[in-house]
Amino acid sequence: MSNQWVEVCHVDEIDEEDVIRFDHQQKTYAVYRSHNSEYFATDGLCTHEKIHLADGLVMDFIIECPKHNGRFDYRNGKALNAPACINLKTYPVKVEGGMVLLDTQGSGV
């Protein structure tokens, strides 16, 4: 499938070591900026009970679900502890001209 890069936001619109919600064409994503300003994206809803991950806490490369404390490595989507047991889908992200872009068709790790 061909790439489908969409613009998410300006690089500064996500704080360091934080996450924002990004909705696009009936889908919701979580877009992360790590403490060393690398950008990543995953599905926006926790695989446990469909809670928006963007309200969760980012520490290092880990996002913690705002309700049930399920944790994921947002670089590869790996579920790290129960109740989260299904991995998050990830999406390729790139920075161009000061903007963060996400490939909605890209299959991540």
Added chain:
Amino acid sequence: MNQHEAMLIVGAGHAGGRAALTLRESGFTGPVVLIGDESHLPYERPPLSKALLKGESSLQDCSLFSEASFMASGIEHRSGVRVTGIDAERHQVTLDSGVTLGYRQLLLAMGGTSRSLDFSGRQFSNVHYLRTFDEAIGLQQRLKPGTRLLVVGGGFIGLEVASTARDRGCEVTVLEAGPRLAARALPERLSDALLTLHRRKGVMIHLGAQIEGIQGEGRVDSVHLVSGERVMCDELLVGIGMQPNLELARAAGLATGSGIRVDRFLQTSAPDIYAAGDVCEFQRSDGEFHRQETWRNAEAQGRLAALNMLGQRQVFSTVPGFWSDHYEFGLQTVGTLAPNACVIERELADAGFLLLYLDSTARLQGASGWGIGNSIAKDIKLCERLIESQVVLPLDSLAHVSVSLKGLLRGAHA
């Protein structure tokens, strides 16, 4: 001498289900028997008063297992069954059918029963309680636009149902006997926020309400208050708390207080018997016995009890916490909110706030906050880590949101 093989779990709720799963995930391949009086596979209860009652989620969405994963687990689920006796000496339990089952290790996770309102023996078809999936579905079918719902009890169950019912277009009245809402669990600031929000959303709330009499034949038509007011209703929800199911443990001679008493490893006073979840009363590090009725407690204790049933000796030390959702707002609490604590408030966006509870050495013991959606979650999670790290916090600047909680935590680790 205990020659039995099975891990037996009495109570197929969240704690019991999590324990069964953990036994398997930890590599236990022997028999695991999960006994419960409901007909469903174990499920999480928070959605019962929220998404499930709204019709936005299904039993499957809150289930701990999918049918397929449950089949694959090889866990034996005895549903619709009650345990009538425990013989700690012989390591066996008796079921209501008369059958006895032996156990190697036993977990008591039978939760509690809704505290009932005294109707002087009269039966009413429009009175609801909310603790099980079946009760939630029963209530959901009655909450139609225009339905007059009367909620007795201004605690979490009552208020979350009030919120859901308003969203569904019902007319809602809440009667609370105490001077403020959810007083047992929340600081006054949060009770006030709930009161303001629910009233703004059109809920009629009576504080200090005492019921004088109940009118109706077969159905409650109206409730008279001592104050002289009369509240008409189509449906009535009773949300006045729960009582832990202690009869079995007491009859078996186990130590009990307000719950089944356990040590730091969640083991009861009898060998090879553990307790977890709403029914379990554990001793905190300050020596006080505590019972918790929360998702987080069921999850953490169910898991830890299972590990210790397998011979690990892990100490239960999870920081307590809970959340509650009302309309577009949510509250969360973590740690202990001691009445003698020094409380510092941080003002947040959209009328949100965070209360920090510090001890006399300026270390965080608890936090409680309020905000749109789950917006308070990040701060509460940072507070949990600050409680665990017991870093000394700057009292004079802590109220300013420009002082980052993450920064304070990172400073502690630097």
